[in-house]
Amino acid sequence: MSERLPVLKTYKLYLGGAFPRTESGRSQVVESAGQPVAHLCRASRKDFRNAVVAARKALSGWSARSAYNRGQILYRMAEMLEGKATEFVQALAATVPGGEERARREVEAAVDRLVSFAGWADKYAQVLGCQNPVEGPYHNFSLPEPTGVVTIVAPDEPALLGLIGQLAPVLCSGNVAVVLGSEAHPLATAILGEVCATSDVPAGVVNLLTGFREELLEQFAAHRDVDAISAAGVSAEERRTLELGAAENLKRVHVLEVAAAEDWFEEARFASPELIESFVEIKTLWHPSAS
Amino acid sequence: MLRRTVDRVAADARAASFRTRSIKKDAKLQGLRLVVSMTDLTTLEGKDSPGKVRGLCRKAVDPAPGIEGVPSVAAVCVYPNHVALAKQAVAGSGVQVASVATAFPSGQAPLDLRLEEVRRVVADGTDEVDMVISRGALLAGRTQQVAEEIRATKEACGSAHLKVILETGELETYDLVRRASDLAMEAGADFIKTSTGKVAPAATMGVTLVMLEAIRDHHRATGVRIGMKPAGGIKSAKEALHYLVMVKETLGDAWLSPSLFRFGASSLLNDVLIQLRRLDTGVYAAHYDVSKE
Numbered sequence: 001m002s003e004r005l006p007v008l009k010t011y012k013l014y015l016g017g018a019f020p021r022t023e024s025g026r027s028q029v030v031e032s033a034g035q036p037v038a039h040l041c042r043a044s045r046k047d048f049r050n051a052v053v054a055a056r057k058a059l060s061g062w063s064a065r066s067a068y069n070r071g072q073i074l075y076r077m078a079e080m081l082e083g084k085a086t087e088f089v090q091a092l093a094a095t096v097p098g099g100e101e102r103a104r105r106e107v108e109a110a111v112d113r114l115v116s117f118a119g120w121a122d123k124y125a126q127v128l129g130c131q132n133p134v135e136g137p138y139h140n141f142s143l144p145e146p147t148g149v150v151t152i153v154a155p156d157e158p159a160l161l162g163l164i165g166q167l168a169p170v171l172c173s174g175n176v177a178v179v180l181g182s183e184a185h186p187l188a189t190a191i192l193g194e195v196c197a198t199s200d201v202p203a204g205v206v207n208l209l210t211g212f213r214e215e216l217l218e219q220f221a222a223h224r225d226v227d228a229i230s231a232a233g234v235s236a237e238e239r240r241t242l243e244l245g246a247a248e249n250l251k252r253v254h255v256l257e258v259a260a261a262e263d264w265f266e267e268a269r270f271a272s273p274e275l276i277e278s279f280v281e282i283k284t285l286w287h288p289s290a291s
Numbered sequence: 292m293l294r295r296t297v298d299r300v301a302a303d304a305r306a307a308s309f310r311t312r313s314i315k316k317d318a319k320l321q322g323l324r325l326v327v328s329m330t331d332l333t334t335l336e337g338k339d340s341p342g343k344v345r346g347l348c349r350k351a352v353d354p355a356p357g358i359e360g361v362p363s364v365a366a367v368c369v370y371p372n373h374v375a376l377a378k379q380a381v382a383g384s385g386v387q388v389a390s391v392a393t394a395f396p397s398g399q400a401p402l403d404l405r406l407e408e409v410r411r412v413v414a415d416g417t418d419e420v421d422m423v424i425s426r427g428a429l430l431a432g433r434t435q436q437v438a439e440e441i442r443a444t445k446e447a448c449g450s451a452h453l454k455v456i457l458e459t460g461e462l463e464t465y466d467l468v469r470r471a472s473d474l475a476m477e478a479g480a481d482f483i484k485t486s487t488g489k490v491a492p493a494a495t496m497g498v499t500l501v502m503l504e505a506i507r508d509h510h511r512a513t514g515v516r517i518g519m520k521p522a523g524g525i526k527s528a529k530e531a532l533h534y535l536v537m538v539k540e541t542l543g544d545a546w547l548s549p550s551l552f553r554f555g556a557s558s559l560l561n562d563v564l565i566q567l568r569r570l571d572t573g574v575y576a577a578h579y580d581v582s583k584e
Contacts, residue, residue, distance in 0.1 A: 049575055052575070056578055219575070222573070222574045222575075223574065223575045224574055224575060224576050224577035224580060225575060225576065225577040225578050248574055249577060
């Protein structure tokens with residue numbers, strides 16, 4: 001019997017709920033031990049622009065969903081990620097140093113992270129908001145509202161856990177995201193699109209790009225229809241690019257300083273509602289009280 | 292009159308081929324400015340108010356305050372009730388006022404009422420009249436009636452330009468689109484126009500190509516240049532540039548002018564302005580940077 005040829009997967013972008021090829025037609029090859037394991041898109045500025053259009057369109061629907069429903073959907077993402085755990089472990093083990101054991105630990109932590117924020121979805125408002133004591137016949141509430149369209153620049157490592165660690169708190173509070181995944185290890189980002197597509201995440205709420213920071217960072221920061229930026233694992237120079245671009249329309253810039261990839265596993269820091277706080281706006285309401 | 296038939300598959304394939312041209316940098320900038328200058332900025336809704344029409348006119352005259360080199364649009368297109376106001380709002384700017392008439396969008400009213408509507412909008416000062424043909428009559432085979440109605444409308448227009456809306460989305464076949472185009476041009480149309488924007492599908496590249504070829508053949512036979520206006524459904528700047536490519540490669544440079552080619556659109560202009568701003572500043576605009584009308 002002849003030897004079977006394995007089928008290599010060609011991953012595309014995840015954009016507006018669909019899997020389009022990059023508008024630029026460019027691709028990159030992911031290799032493991034000198035052998036190609038997958039083909040990926042190398043996203044262009046126009047892909048990013050299209051992603052922002054899709055995200056903006058999805059924002060009103062996603063933020064209007066009940067907190068409980070957003071929690072359910074994040075939990076569904078965790079379920080689907082768990083179901084594809086083996087695929088993620090293989091992909092990470094093949095391309096990221098540290099072997100299978102490290103990869104499995106990362107995937108499990110990513111699932112747990114999603115579950116944490118699925119739980120936070122209908123609880124963060126109680127922590128970040130409050131009823132303010134005021135003089136007079138009024139109730140006075142401060143309530144967190146989503147900031148809007150958030151661009152996420154994920155760290156190179158850990159490729160999956162870092163991305164999920166930034167994405168989950170952003171989605172949890174009703175924001176929508178355009179993500180540039182790990183540049184060094186982009187495979188996990190590409191597979192994550194399949195998780196989003198099968199877990200009731202409405203089209204456009206999560207948009208995943210694989211590509212090069214050098215080409216995309218400036219637009220990630222400067223695009224005027226973006227409301228906030230979440231970045232991790234960026235150099236001082238890249239941070240400067242982000243902050244200069246953000247000045248264009250006074251975006252929020254939140255850079256996570258994480259000393260080592262291992263730190264992302266820390267639950268006390270990364271499963272905390274403080275991460276949600278960076279991407280909400282506080283609205284204060286006066287309401288007449290009865291009697 | 293020679294009856295021409297259209298090979299639908301070939302027409303669609305040829306129309307699709309115009310999407311493959313790459314237009315960058317300087318050519319793109321020129322193209323986008325041309326698109327702005329060819330736009331009939333349109334509002335045709337039951338909720339149109341004087342305030343909305345005034346706002347639209349302001350945008351028509353100066354679409355992009357702050358970006359250099361962006362021309363005014365070709366015309367504002369409104370319902371008959373708003374013609375006088377629009378005329379006043381764009382006075383002195385060179386922007387034309389177009390009015391739909393003849394019981395737009397259905398055309399289902401007695402001919403004398405439709406003609407009276409045309410006379411009224413012309414008296415109110417409209418520069419261009421967008422009429423609809425009787426699709427029902429055409430589909431029933433009463434082509435002579437359709438031709439006579441167009442002729443009568445042209446007469447009622449006086450010096451105003453007449454655009455004839457075929458409503459291609461209701462004509463079923465490309466053969467009939469071609470037949471209606473030939474009919475309208477012979478009956479005195481200054482422009483032929485695809486759609487009202489109220490019926491889907493509105494303008495498509497295939498149907499526009501069929502009409503452009505009818506215009507080309509009419510020009511070859513008579514030497515008269517008829518204008519073309521695709522309307523409805525063209526939403527992105529990129530798509531608009533594809534249309535310009537199609538016009539250039541079908542009819543030549545003479546038609547790349549607001550006097551012979553128009554886009555009937557409302558949201559297209561915003562996307563073009565976002566692109567022009569991007570070319571001007573290097574930064575993509577926010578949703579709040581352009582008015583939504």
